[in-house]
Each structure stands twice: as structure tokens, then as C-alpha cells.
Amino acid sequence: MQYWRRMSSETSATWRSALRSLREPGRERDVLVQSMKAAGAAVLAWMITGWWWGGSVTLMAPWAAVALVQVTVYRSVVSAAQQFTVIALGAVVASMAAAFTGSTTMAMVIVLPVTVLLGTWTRFGTQGIYASTTAVLVLAYGSTSFADVGHRLLETLIGALIGISVNALVLPPVYVRDVHTHLDRLAQETASLLRAIGAGVDRGYGRVDAERWHDCARRLHGSLTALRDARGWTKESYRFNPGYRLRRRGPALPPSELDAAWESVVHHLMSLTRLLADTVGDAPSLRLPPADALEPLGEVLRHAADASAPLPRQSIPAEGDDPRSQRADSLSEAWQAHAKLKAWVRIEDQEEATSLGGVVAQTQQLLYTLAPSGAWD
Incomplete structure (x- = not known):
């Protein structure tokens, strides 16, 4: 039975792929x-x-x-x-x-x-x-x-x-779509992880939660590798291609600086999740930050998730609905929440201040990386 279920699943997946090849x-x-x-x-x-x-x-x-x-x-x-x-x-x-x-x-x-x-x-x-x-x-x-x-x-x-x-x-292959696809996937995965961490620190988290977040952050490196591979295929598809300038290529290739920006985002996420994991468990190496300080941390992460979500590629945004403006607003709110978080570093408990200082540093670097620049446009 298991064999037939597997065969049925493979057949269905093949049929769906065949239909997608004809439809879009x-x-x-x-x-x-x-x-x-x-x-x-x-x-x-x-x-x-x-x-x-x-x-x-x-x-x-x-x-x-x-x-x-x-x-x-x-x-x-x-x-x-x-x-x-x-x-x-x-x-x-x-x-x-x-x-x-x-x-x-x-x-x-x-x-x-x-x-x-x-x-x-x-x-x-x-x-x-x-x-x-x-x-x-x-x-x-x-x-x-x-x-x-x-x-x-x-x-x-x-x-x-x-x-x-x-x-x-005959229809010489040009691969631009894959870069956009992997960028969108990376943005979606990052935003999902940030929202999960933000919700977790609000309700209280344990070692299992923190380790799961850290594993998700490490898996983002796979998306980064796929993005780099897709960009390599795209550049290679331009070489010796007589039809490159004649074919409709769709949206322009995003700047390569964007890859470096996402690599920095993933690096800071890995450091942040590792730090959070070290504050919980049977023998934590760092003291858990005070519960009141975790509230602005959750707010920072939720607004950072809104800022890192993929921008829709539409030619004319609806009036008052410019996604870049919304992204800038999300970053502004994240910085305001970060100011509240930073104020907690002056607490008297040195152990709590140490762990909280690391959280503040990583989130600050994360927000700086997400700051609007030419790479993110």
C-alpha cells in the first residue's frame, strides 16, 4: 500500500508539473x-x-x-x-x-x-x-x-x-526569473522566522523554541546558496547568447549588493537566535533578560518582519499603498521599539545586562542592514 501511495503521489506531482508548464x-x-x-x-x-x-x-x-x-x-x-x-x-x-x-x-x-x-x-x-x-x-x-x-x-x-x-x-535560454524567485523566498522565510521569534518572546520561550529558531536561521543559508547559484546561471545565460537583447526578459536583474545584504541579515539572525538559546535550558550560559524587556524585543522583531517581507513587483502602486513607504514606516516603528529595548541595558543586574546587551547589538545591526538603500529598491 505504501508503494502505491508513493506512486500515486509521484504521478500527481508529475501531472501538476506538466499542467504548470502549459499554463504559466x-x-x-x-x-x-x-x-x-x-x-x-x-x-x-x-x-x-x-x-x-x-x-x-x-x-x-x-x-x-x-x-x-x-x-x-x-x-x-x-x-x-x-x-x-x-x-x-x-x-x-x-x-x-x-x-x-x-x-x-x-x-x-x-x-x-x-x-x-x-x-x-x-x-x-x-x-x-x-x-x-x-x-x-x-x-x-x-x-x-x-x-x-x-x-x-x-x-x-x-x-x-x-x-x-x-x-x-531557438528561444535561447535566459534565466532572470529564478533570481527573483529565490529572493522572494528568502524574504518570506526571514519574515516568517522574525514573526515566530517575536511571538515566542512575547509569550515566553524555552530551549526547544530557541533551538528551533536557530535551526531555521541556519537553513536560511541554503536559500542564500540557491540565490547565488541562480545569479550565476543568470549571468552565464547572457554569454554567447545572440537572442539576449531580442527576447522579452521581464523585470531587471536585482543588484548583486542585495545578496550581500541578505547574507548579513542571515548572519545577525543566526547570532540572535544562538544568543536567545543560550539564555534558556537546564544550564544556560547567559541570564534570561527581564520579561519587561522582552516585550519591546518582540515589537522590534515583528516590525523587522514587516520590513523584510518581499515587495510586490507591480508597476503602479495604489494611491496611499506604496509598499516602499510601508516598509519605511515599519522600519521607523522598529527603531522606536528598539529605543525602548536599549533603555533596559542600564539595569543594575550585570548578568541580565550582558545578555540584553547582546540582543540589543544584534537587533540594531539587523535594522541597520534592513535600512533603505539602493540595494533594497
């Missing part, structure tokens, strides 16, 4: 477009080398074409160079081994360890596996003469050129 732009549609381009490139390569050129075994051309419709045009070009190199090495080494041994089996025994090891060289990237597979195909089909090897390399070259051309000229 997104990752699913990007995958669909690239898949159709790869299939079309393979068919075109097969037709040119098999039907027009009249080749008897036209395996290498469609193979190269379908493999080289990569996620970016730049990646197609780099992969083409890597693939052609490893295929040439595999074919030549297999041909030489066959000529030397006169036996297909002995040639495989000699060639495969060499080509498999050669394919692990990092310079070849994911294309390294083609060294050994090409050697197997050359030996299995008996295409070991230098004329046959040259024919196969020419097929590979034709397929590579077709794959690159299709990827570059």
Missing part, C-alpha cells in the same frame, strides 16, 4: 522548452547525416545534438569542446587497440580502464563518460579503421554544431 512561465516550462529543443536537434541531426548525407550508421550526430542542448548557450559551447575531445580520444584509442591486438575482447580489456580513468578528469566535466562509451561503440560496431573513426568524428562535429545552433537560435 516557470521552471517547468523552461524544462519543457529545452527538452523539445533537444529532441528537435537530435531529429535534425539524424536527418542530415542519415537521409541527406546517406550515412549507414548515424548514431554519433543525434547523440551529440541531444546532449549539447544545455541549460545555457555558453554551457553548450563548452560542453561541445569537452565532448568532441573525449569522443576523439575514445575513438582513436579504441582504433589503435583494435589494430594492435586484432581482437575486440582484448581491445576492450586494454581500452576501457584507460578511457574510464581518463573520463574522470575534471577538465572534461560531465562529458568524460563519453570517452569509454565511444570506445565501446567503436569496438562493438567494428568501426576501427581510421576512415571509420574520421567518419564518426565528423558526425559528432555535425551533431555538436546542430545542438549549439538550435540552443542559440
Whole structure:
């Protein structure tokens, strides 16, 4: 039963992804477009080398074409160079081994360890596996003469050129949407965490609550990594892309300074949640701040959550409903609450003042990071 439930869940998820690819732009549609381009490139390569050129075994051309419709045009070009190199090495080494041994089996025994090891060289990237597979195909089909090897390399070259051309000229991929998606997700996760901490310090929190907040803050690093990866893919998609300036690209790419700002926000959140965790438990290393001081702390965090929430990307905001103005108001209220929190640092209990001073410092740095600047616009 568990197996069938899992199969049903996977089928439903696949069906939803297929529907999303048809209904709206997104990752699913990007995958669909690239898949159709790869299939079309393979068919075109097969037709040119098999039907027009009249080749008897036209395996290498469609193979190269379908493999080289990569996620970016730049990646197609780099992969083409890597693939052609490893295929040439595999074919030549297999041909030489066959000529030397006169036996297909002995040639495989000699060639495969060499080509498999050669394919692990990092310079070849994911294309390294083609060294050994090409050697197997050359030996299995008996295409070991230098004329046959040259024919196969020419097929590979034709397929590579077709794959690159299709990827570059037919809806060349440009990834801008992913950066916005990851920024919005990071903002939503940060705002949710700040609200959770604000609610927790208001009602009173324990070690389990604080550790959960700290784990959530650490997981924000995964969102930061995804954001950096998305920005890298976006920049790479601009390279060697002839259609970049012709395609409708949607909203402009956010400035890279925003990534650094979010990294600072996550850093201060991790420090704050670690400090709060150290004030509770069986043997806390810091004294819990006074309950009256936690009230303005909760207020600071709730207003900071409103300020860090993602801004809607709308062209003309409704009158009196400018999200940037609302964000500035939230920060102003957060600073007012922070002033009340800072006043508690002058308490006489030195242990409470120590822990409260750390909370004040981290929240102050957090608010400074969230302060309006060019990066946040």
C-alpha cells in the first residue's frame, strides 16, 4: 500500500508539473522548452547525416545534438569542446587497440580502464563518460579503421554544431526569473522566522523554541546558496547568447549588493537566535533578560518582519499603498521599539545586562542592514 501511495503521489506531482508548464512561465516550462529543443536537434541531426548525407550508421550526430542542448548557450559551447575531445580520444584509442591486438575482447580489456580513468578528469566535466562509451561503440560496431573513426568524428562535429545552433537560435535560454524567485523566498522565510521569534518572546520561550529558531536561521543559508547559484546561471545565460537583447526578459536583474545584504541579515539572525538559546535550558550560559524587556524585543522583531517581507513587483502602486513607504514606516516603528529595548541595558543586574546587551547589538545591526538603500529598491 505504501508503494502505491508513493506512486500515486509521484504521478500527481508529475501531472501538476506538466499542467504548470502549459499554463504559466516557470521552471517547468523552461524544462519543457529545452527538452523539445533537444529532441528537435537530435531529429535534425539524424536527418542530415542519415537521409541527406546517406550515412549507414548515424548514431554519433543525434547523440551529440541531444546532449549539447544545455541549460545555457555558453554551457553548450563548452560542453561541445569537452565532448568532441573525449569522443576523439575514445575513438582513436579504441582504433589503435583494435589494430594492435586484432581482437575486440582484448581491445576492450586494454581500452576501457584507460578511457574510464581518463573520463574522470575534471577538465572534461560531465562529458568524460563519453570517452569509454565511444570506445565501446567503436569496438562493438567494428568501426576501427581510421576512415571509420574520421567518419564518426565528423558526425559528432555535425551533431555538436546542430545542438549549439538550435540552443542559440531557438528561444535561447535566459534565466532572470529564478533570481527573483529565490529572493522572494528568502524574504518570506526571514519574515516568517522574525514573526515566530517575536511571538515566542512575547509569550515566553524555552530551549526547544530557541533551538528551533536557530535551526531555521541556519537553513536560511541554503536559500542564500540557491540565490547565488541562480545569479550565476543568470549571468552565464547572457554569454554567447545572440537572442539576449531580442527576447522579452521581464523585470531587471536585482543588484548583486542585495545578496550581500541578505547574507548579513542571515548572519545577525543566526547570532540572535544562538544568543536567545543560550539564555534558556537546564544550564544556560547567559541570564534570561527581564520579561519587561522582552516585550519591546518582540515589537522590534515583528516590525523587522514587516520590513523584510518581499515587495510586490507591480508597476503602479495604489494611491496611499506604496509598499516602499510601508516598509519605511515599519522600519521607523522598529527603531522606536528598539529605543525602548536599549533603555533596559542600564539595569543594575550585570548578568541580565550582558545578555540584553547582546540582543540589543544584534537587533540594531539587523535594522541597520534592513535600512533603505539602493540595494533594497
